[in-house]
Amino acid sequence: MTEKKIPIDRRKFLLSAATTAGVLAIAPLQTACASASRKEEASRSNLGGVEIGAITYSFRTMPTDAGSILLYTLATGLGTLEMMGDVAENYAGRPISPQFGSQIRPVPGQPLTPEQEREREAQMEARQRYNEEVLAWRLSVPMSKYEQLGKIYKMAGVNIHIIKIQPNVNMSDAELDYIFNVCKAVGAMGVSCELDLKVAERVAPFAAKHGKYLIFHNHDQFADESFRLEPFFEYDNVRLNFDMAIYYGSTGKDPREIVEKYHEHIVSIHIKDYTGPKSTPPRTNRIWGQGETPLREFLLYIKSNAGKPGWPVHCDIELSYDIPEGSDAVTEVARCLEFVKNILV
Numbered sequence: 541m542t543e544k545k546i547p548i549d550r551r552k553f554l555l556s557a558a559t560t561a562g563v564l565a566i567a568p569l570q571t572a573c574a575s576a577s578r579k580e581e582a583s584r585s586n587l588g589g590v591e592i593g594a595i596t597y598s599f600r601t602m603p604t605d606a607g608s609i610l611l612y613t614l615a616t617g618l619g620t621l622e623m624m625g626d627v628a629e630n631y632a633g634r635p636i637s638p639q640f641g642s643q644i645r646p647v648p649g650q651p652l653t654p655e656q657e658r659e660r661e662a663q664m665e666a667r668q669r670y671n672e673e674v675l676a677w678r679l680s681v682p683m684s685k686y687e688q689l690g691k692i693y694k695m696a697g698v699n700i701h702i703i704k705i706q707p708n709v710n711m712s713d714a715e716l717d718y719i720f721n722v723c724k725a726v727g728a729m730g731v732s733c734e735l736d737l738k739v740a741e742r743v744a745p746f747a748a749k750h751g752k753y754l755i756f757h758n759h760d761q762f763a764d765e766s767f768r769l770e771p772f773f774e775y776d777n778v779r780l781n782f783d784m785a786i787y788y789g790s791t792g793k794d795p796r797e798i799v800e801k802y803h804e805h806i807v808s809i810h811i812k813d814y815t816g817p818k819s820t821p822p823r824t825n826r827i828w829g830q831g832e833t834p835l836r837e838f839l840l841y842i843k844s845n846a847g848k849p850g851w852p853v854h855c856d857i858e859l860s861y862d863i864p865e866g867s868d869a870v871t872e873v874a875r876c877l878e879f880v881k882n883i884l885v
Contacts, residue, residue: 584619589846593620598859625705686725720750744775789814789823
């Protein structure tokens with residue numbers, strides 16, 4: 541692919557900004573309009589039967605409040621998102637985290653001074669107090685704020701199809717219920733988190749209870765030849781968010797093999813471009829088209845199976861490479877979307 545800067549049309553961007561401001565302003569009034577608006581916009585980023593969206597992590601170098609994220613999404617032309625939990629929780633009024641300072645860690649062979657010990661203990665106590673404050677907030681915040689967020693996005697034609705609020709095995713039943721209640725309120729199909737069999741055992745029953753999916757995201761696990769997904773899929777409501785580039789980067793294998801074998805368990809796919817495990821440097825993010833991940837072949841493979849029962853169609857852009865000087869995350873996500881359009885359309 542010939543590298544080029546994908547400009548965001550100024551008029552389109554300003555129109556998107558006006559749309560975002562308007563939607564946020566009339567949020568309490570939009571219930572009756574949401575369904576019709578979403579239906580009208582449903583195909584905005586459906587390319588050849590493949591739903592192309594983004595994980596909001598892609599915009600991490602820019603302000604990530606819910607209004608800004610919606611603006612970026614409209615400006616790039618995407619119609620579906622995997623939303624990081626902080627975006628939703630901050631919108632709903634999550635307590636603001638204090639500045640804890642750099643975490644004090646002992647250097648091997650050099651014990652901390654008494655002053656450092658006191659500072660470290662103070663940091664730990666402050667973090668504990670904040671965590672307790674967040675927990676109390678989570679167990680009291682009304683779901684109406686999250687319902688409003690989901691309706692705002694739907695009215696603008698953007699679907700929050702996954703939300704990433706990381707559950708863990710130490711959470712109480714009430715906090716796990718909270719996570720899946722948020723998932724329902726914003727209209728997502730499931731909660732994504734990192735692969736962990738203990739989390740599956742603890743949390744999958746809550747996904748089933750709420751009629752949602754617990755969606756695991758892979759990293760380098762496939763590089764271990766003994767790793768198996770089958771134990772995760774023993775739980776009916778467990779699904780996979782397959783990172784096809786990390787799979788390729790850590791194994792050098794064709795990611796289509798995993799989709800072929802486990803497609804009925806895959807609900808979304810992260811797409812990006814990596815170098816392979818034997819390259820110099822290995823397993824490194826690249827501007828799309830400059831890496832070695834078989835993106836073209838993979839996307840055409842997903843397109844060829846779109847519409848078949850049990851095959852995934854959601855592919856989310858994950859902007860992970862360093863943003864070139866003079867550019868920004870919105871421009872680069874648009875560049876990635878253009879790359880995909882040139883393949884699928």
